[in-house]
Amino acid sequence: MLPLVAILCPREFKFTDHDASVERPFLADVAELRTVWLDYDRPFPEEVLEAHALILWHGPQVTPAVIARLRQCRAIIRNGVGFDSVDTAAAARAGIPVCNVPDYGTEEVADHALALTLALYRQILPLDAEAKQLGWKIAVAPKMRRLRHQTFGIIGLGRIGTATALRAKAFGFRVVFHDPYVPPGTHKAVGIERVDSLSELLAVADTVSIHCPLTAETRGLIGEREIAAMKPGAFLINTARGDIVRKAPVFAALRSGHLGGAGLDVVENEPLRTPEEAATPNLICTCHAAFCSPEGMVEMRSTSARIARAAVLGQPVWNRVN
Ligand code: NAI
Numbered sequence: 001m002l003p004l005v006a007i008l009c010p011r012e013f014k015f016t017d018h019d020a021s022v023e024r025p026f027l028a029d030v031a032e033l034r035t036v037w038l039d040y041d042r043p044f045p046e047e048v049l050e051a052h053a054l055i056l057w058h059g060p061q062v063t064p065a066v067i068a069r070l071r072q073c074r075a076i077i078r079n080g081v082g083f084d085s086v087d088t089a090a091a092a093r094a095g096i097p098v099c100n101v102p103d104y105g106t107e108e109v110a111d112h113a114l115a116l117t118l119a120l121y122r123q124i125l126p127l128d129a130e131a132k133q134l135g136w137k138i139a140v141a142p143k144m145r146r147l148r149h150q151t152f153g154i155i156g157l158g159r160i161g162t163a164t165a166l167r168a169k170a171f172g173f174r175v176v177f178h179d180p181y182v183p184p185g186t187h188k189a190v191g192i193e194r195v196d197s198l199s200e201l202l203a204v205a206d207t208v209s210i211h212c213p214l215t216a217e218t219r220g221l222i223g224e225r226e227i228a229a230m231k232p233g234a235f236l237i238n239t240a241r242g243d244i245v246r247k248a249p250v251f252a253a254l255r256s257g258h259l260g261g262a263g264l265d266v267v268e269n270e271p272l273r274t275p276e277e278a279a280t281p282n283l284i285c286t287c288h289a290a291f292c293s294p295e296g297m298v299e300m301r302s303t304s305a306r307i308a309r310a311a312v313l314g315q316p317v318w319n320r321v322n
Contacts, residue, residue: 003052003072003312005031005305007079010059011039022298023055026305031312044069053308055079056086058288064090075099075311077304080291082241084214088322099307099319103159104300105291109265110163112290113209113239114171116263117152119284120207120235121145143260148172153205155198155221156212156240157182157190164209165192176201179212202226207235214241224249233260239290242266251280265290 005027007020020033027033036048038060048054053075056062062076067090076086078100091098119125123140130136152173154161165175175192178201187194195201198221202208208230212218222236222245230236236259238245247268253259261282272278272285291300303319310317 002030002032004047004050005033005053005055005308005312006048006051007033007035007055007057008044008048008060009035009037009057011037013057013059022301023305023308026302026309027312030309053077053311055304055308058082058085060085062086062091067091067094067096070094070096074314075307075317077101077307077311079300079304081105082213083321084241092322097311097317097320098322099317100321101300101303102319104303105293105296106159106163108293108296109160109239109290110167112265112286113160113164113211113237113263114167116237116239116265116284116286117168117207117209117235118171120261120263120282121147121150125284149174150206151176151204153177153195153201153208154192155179155201155208155210157186158211158213160239161209161211162190164211165190168209173207176204198226199229202229203231205234206231207237209237210240210244212240212244214243218244220244220246222246222250227253227259230259232258235260236262236264238263238267239265242268242270242288247277251277251283254280254282 018035020035024033036045040059044066049069049071052072054073055077057079062085064087067087073096076091076096076098078086081100081102083098083100086098088098123144126140130139150173152168152175154165154177157177157179165177168175169191176195177192178195178198227249236250245268250262254262263284265286266288270288307317307319
């Protein structure tokens, strides 16, 4: 009997295919491949616990209790960058490598961050709505800002943060960043400025764009105090993880006008929950979709399948995060 590779997919997900057509060519000769559709709140089915490798779409939570019940798993692979849905320490204690696919969407997410930023600076959505009322006055003209010499602040200068910095530079922004973990001199290589603290970044940035991972340290990193410390009229962009930013103070600051706009691909306790949230002024929201492109999907799924192949063959895996 061939070892089992299970692809775990939330039931409401529509954009993966039942036949695993991308993964199959990498695995069919060495493993049985099964897509398992899960309800969020239900325990993992028995068949999953027998798998030799798990490929996880966004959603399924691999807790210490789940890990304790995995009988012969050789790798847990996150089909994506963020791996906050897996208890990596518990997996390490159980001797199970956790891997991710860190690079499939770097350009897409950076493009998305700039798309949200430009939509706010150039007031694309209000102008679109006004134009479609057939006749226009350009009511938002005073809100449309020149980009050059505006300061673009990046929190987290990793892959996506760096790709975003380069794009923001190309549009003429002065780019600053805060990231306590990148080595000295990184800013010189990229041609941007480093600030010493988050509070310094918040004080100088006209746009704050978040690109750090969700960790115990970054959960709620941007809360009421940090929003209050941002420049009046500043824009907030989040394409990282919703739980890094407390949504109540952001929505309150958009309503009061303290924030000039927010572009959120991710929100705390996503998706948006009420019509009032959805009607918040100067809010652009997308559906945790910054990573999306057919090209990126194929790259991501191929990488996960190649790692799963190595795992079932007993070969070294890569992109290990624990
Ligand atoms: P990365 O690991 O290359 O970069 C993350 C950077 O954040 C690192 O340089 C790290 O030093 C920094 N960092 C960590 N803690 C920090 C803190 N407390 N303050 C400031 N900086 C901190 O990750 P990458 O590839 O750039 O991805 C970033 C995040 O983007 C991912 O963790 C993921 O959550 C999110 N993401 C969102 C997607 C979407 O569709 N919206 C798709 C892909 C990633």
